[in-house]
Amino acid sequence: xxxxxxxxxxxxxxxxxxxxxxxxLFLMSLCSEKSKxxxxxxxxxxEALKFSLNxxxxxxxxxxxxxxxxxxxxKLVQSVSRDDTSIKLGGSKFQYRCIEExxxxxxxxxxxxxxxxxxxxxxxxxxxxxxxxRDTPQVQLELSSIAALSKADVIKDVTDTIFSxxxxxxxxxxxxxxxxxxxxxxxxxxxxxxxxxxxxRLWHVKRLAVHGTFADLVNQILLGPSVVIxxxxxxxxxxxxxxxxxxxxxxSWRQLIRRWRAKEAYHDLRWFxxxxxxxxxxxxxxxxxxxxxxxxxxxxxxxxxxxxxxxVNFIMKGEIDCSxxxxxxxxxxGKWASIKMTDHSICFVVWD
Amino acid sequence: xxxxxxxxxxxYLIESSEGNTFDVSxxxxxxxxxxxxxxxxxxxDGPIPFTDYNEATLKKVFEYCEHSVNEENYSGPKxxxxxxxxxxxxxxxxxxxxxxxxxxxxxxxxxxxxxxYCCERIARMLRGKNTQExxxxxxxxxxxxxxxxxxxxxxxxxxxKKVAEKxxxxxxxxxxxxxxxxxxxxxxxxxxxxxxxxxxxxx
Numbered sequence: 109x110x111x112x113x114x115x116x117x118x119x120x121x122x123x124x125x126x127x128x129x130x131x132x133l134f135l136m137s138l139c140s141e142k143s144k145x146x147x148x149x150x151x152x153x154x155e156a157l158k159f160s161l162n163x164x165x166x167x168x169x170x171x172x173x174x175x176x177x178x179x180x181x182x183k184l185v186q187s188v189s190r191d192d193t194s195i196k197l198g199g200s201k202f203q204y205r206c207i208e209e210x211x212x213x214x215x216x217x218x219x220x221x222x223x224x225x226x227x228x229x230x231x232x233x234x235x236x237x238x239x240x241x242r243d244t245p246q247v248q249l250e251l252s253s254i255a256a257l258s259k260a261d262v263i264k265d266v267t268d269t270i271f272s273x274x275x276x277x278x279x280x281x282x283x284x285x286x287x288x289x290x291x292x293x294x295x296x297x298x299x300x301x302x303x304x305x306x307x308x309r310l311w312h313v314k315r316l317a318v319h320g321t322f323a324d325l326v327n328q329i330l331l332g333p334s335v336v337i338x339x340x341x342x343x344x345x346x347x348x349x350x351x352x353x354x355x356x357x358x359x360s361w362r363q364l365i366r367r368w369r370a371k372e373a374y375h376d377l378r379w380f381x382x383x384x385x386x387x388x389x390x391x392x393x394x395x396x397x398x399x400x401x402x403x404x405x406x407x408x409x410x411x412x413x414x415x416x417x418x419x420v421n422f423i424m425k426g427e428i429d430c431s432x433x434x435x436x437x438x439x440x441x442g443k444w445a446s447i448k449m450t451d452h453s454i455c456f457v458v459w460d
Numbered sequence: 461x462x463x464x465x466x467x468x469x470x471x472y473l474i475e476s477s478e479g480n481t482f483d484v485s486x487x488x489x490x491x492x493x494x495x496x497x498x499x500x501x502x503x504x505d506g507p508i509p510f511t512d513y514n515e516a517t518l519k520k521v522f523e524y525c526e527h528s529v530n531e532e533n534y535s536g537p538k539x540x541x542x543x544x545x546x547x548x549x550x551x552x553x554x555x556x557x558x559x560x561x562x563x564x565x566x567x568x569x570x571x572x573x574x575x576x577y578c579c580e581r582i583a584r585m586l587r588g589k590n591t592q593e594x595x596x597x598x599x600x601x602x603x604x605x606x607x608x609x610x611x612x613x614x615x616x617x618x619x620x621k622k623v624a625e626k627x628x629x630x631x632x633x634x635x636x637x638x639x640x641x642x643x644x645x646x647x648x649x650x651x652x653x654x655x656x657x658x659x660x661x662x663x
Contacts, residue, residue, distance in 0.1 A: 113599075120567050136594055138591045139595045216590075
């Protein structure tokens with residue numbers, strides 16, 4: 109059965125669209141200008157648009173209501189036949205082939221394009237996605253290879269970048285930060301080849317996350333502790349610093365607390381956390397004794413902390429109960445902070 | 461309208477676009493928020509006119525309402541897989557025209573459950589489809605069709621403009637040829653002469 113959706117009452121049209129997945133809405137928005145406008149009337153609000161580049165194409169993910177949905181996937185191929193359909197995306201037309209994915213895949217369809225169209229595809233998909241949603245969502249970029257990095261120039265207004273590759277040359281990162289100076293957050297899921305300089309732009313990024321990789325762990329076991337991580341802890345000047353699955357160095361973060369307490373550094377720090385790899389529990393022993401931590405009295409600070417997912421999209425979401433966390437105050441009656449330490453994690457939150 | 465003791469047994473007369481009337485129970489009618497807002501409190505004298513919809517459509521809509529009288533209160537869209545055999549038969553036996561008419565009537569009567577199920581059914585038709593298949597399902601004009609349509613419209617507009625220009629030209633010519641009223645002609649000539657005299661005397 110086929111029917112004309114535009115002949116339905118407006119509310120019914122909207123109701124139909126509301127029952128579709130984001131991916132289906134995207135496909136529908138490609139059908140025609142009218143259907144695109146129809147999708148726009150749903151007035152969808154998303155927090156972030158994430159463009160994931162792996163050198164062989166682009167994937168678009170959308171963060172909405174604290175969930176990430178894969179919406180579109182465009183893959184680079186050697187050729188598409190002349191019989192393949194052309195598509196109008198973000199005002200540009202290009203030849204594509206639509207491939208139906210097996211039901212086990214998250215996306216029902218992927219689009220294939222050829223090398224000569226790549227720039228147009230990247231620009232158009234970005235433009236198209238932006239027009240589908242209301243307000244202006246954050247633009248995030250995930251780069252899975254150096255090849256992807258070289259193609260990423262066309263993605264504009266990026267405020268958050270994820271480097272998700274085995275190794276990342278420190279100079280490449282510095283160069284990236286100097287060309288994209290408005291980065292709000294950087295996530296490193298890559299092993300940095302060399303410690304960053306004391307004047308690195310990375311220290312001015314508000315949010316920094318470092319995820320340890322298996323290769324990194326093996327390297328550290330074989331060659332000794334990384335010098336990169338202590339350097340990051342020492343120099344970071346932003347608000348949120350987060351390490352996951354990183355070999356811990358208890359002296360580094362003890363130094364961090366000392367310098368914060370003495371108001372020597374970390375003036376903007378709001379959150380610091382680290383988790384160790386599963387096989388390497390944190391053995392802190394008496395590491396916290398020097399700080400004279402006190403129990404929460406129920407008055408001096410709130411019971412819970414909520415890290416806004418829009419701001420800190422890579423850290424814990426939802427409300428965190430800090431009632432059992434130990435408190436510490438800066439020298440001279442400054443800010444209060446709370447610390448929690450388990451076998452596998454250390455969390456430190458500074459209260460406003 | 462009869463009014464027995466129990467309100468659920470109250471029957472209302474509904475009038476369709478053909479002017480035909482038929483009975484619907486109060487319990488079924490109360491699923492319509494439009495009815496609740498318009499007639500529930502003030503009552504209805506005589507048949508309730510839903511004359512934008514034909515008898516077959518209204519009967520189909522109220523058949524659904526009568527059936528779902530005893531179902532629990534509506535709590536958001538239900539997945540098509542959860543629909544009962546009766547629900548599925550109800551939808552399957554409708555042709556496309558009836559289906560659209562039912563959605564329109566259900567939307568006007570504001571019967572949330574029925575509208576939502578109808579919309580879910582359309583959404584289901586779209587799931588897993590690529591753009592070309594979607595275009596077929598929802599009979600949207602393709603980009604090419606729209607382009608062709610736009611070209612035709614542009615041609616039509618250009619032709620209309622040409623005709624309008626020609627007409628204006630003809631009208632202008634006719635106007636100059638037409639005799640002006642004598643008084644106006646005298647006045648125009650007098651004005652011209654005055655202007656000439658003034659320019660002459662200034663020199």
